[in-house]
Amino acid sequence: MWRNHLVICGLDRVALCAAEHISERFNGIKKILVLDRDPAKAELAQTLGFSFILGDANSSNSLRVAQVTAAAAVFVCIEDTAALPIIRRIQKAASQTPIIAVLKHKANENAALRSGASGVLVLSEITGRLLADSVPGSRRSDRLC
Numbered sequence: 797m798w799r800n801h802l803v804i805c806g807l808d809r810v811a812l813c814a815a816e817h818i819s820e821r822f823n824g825i826k827k828i829l830v831l832d833r834d835p836a837k838a839e840l841a842q843t844l845g846f847s848f849i850l851g852d853a854n855s856s857n858s859l860r861v862a863q864v865t866a867a868a869a870v871f872v873c874i875e876d877t878a879a880l881p882i883i884r885r886i887q888k889a890a891s892q893t894p895i896i897a898v899l900k901h902k903a904n905e906n907a908a909l910r911s912g913a914s915g916v917l918v919l920s921e922i923t924g925r926l927l928a929d930s931v932p933g934s935r936r937s938d939r940l941c
Contacts, residue, residue: 801827804846805835805853810898810919811873815846841867849907853882855890866891871898872913877903880911886910892916 802818805812807830815828815873830841831849851858853874864870870886872879876899886895894914899905902918909916928934 797866798827798829798863799866800825801829801863801866802831803862803864803867803870805832805870805886806874807834807841807871808873809831811871812844813841814871816844819845825868827868829862831858837936853888855876856885857941859886864893867893869896876901876908880907881902883908883911883913917923 803814804815807867811830815830818825818858819828824844828846828894829849830846831839831851832838832841833835833850833852836849838848838850845911849858849862851861853859853872863888870890870893872882872886872895879899883895886893891912894910896915896917897908897913898917898919899908900919902921905916905918
């Protein structure tokens, strides 16, 4: 049985980058498990030392196999509107497990939070802030947008 592992639903570029950073920096998370319905992602995940489950993150059975109830956190890195029912299903299955949604559009942030996400990262806001902070002489801000 897995404990304190990170479950990543949907292995995209952002999830891949985050997983690599987590595996390098955090001793508390010993295992990263990718749950994706694309069999082509299995080889990539396993090459990087991550476990892989071929399945649909919107399936209770796939979430049970991924043992989301014992996970340290779940990242949902799936297209915004498809992410909402997945967040609800994870919340229903594992209400104590933190769920972090990675979204492209700010318009979906409140819906993700209402669906049960513990936190939401909006890629356009993060990218905008980093770009603004990179301008010489800019005053850094704690506010995203």
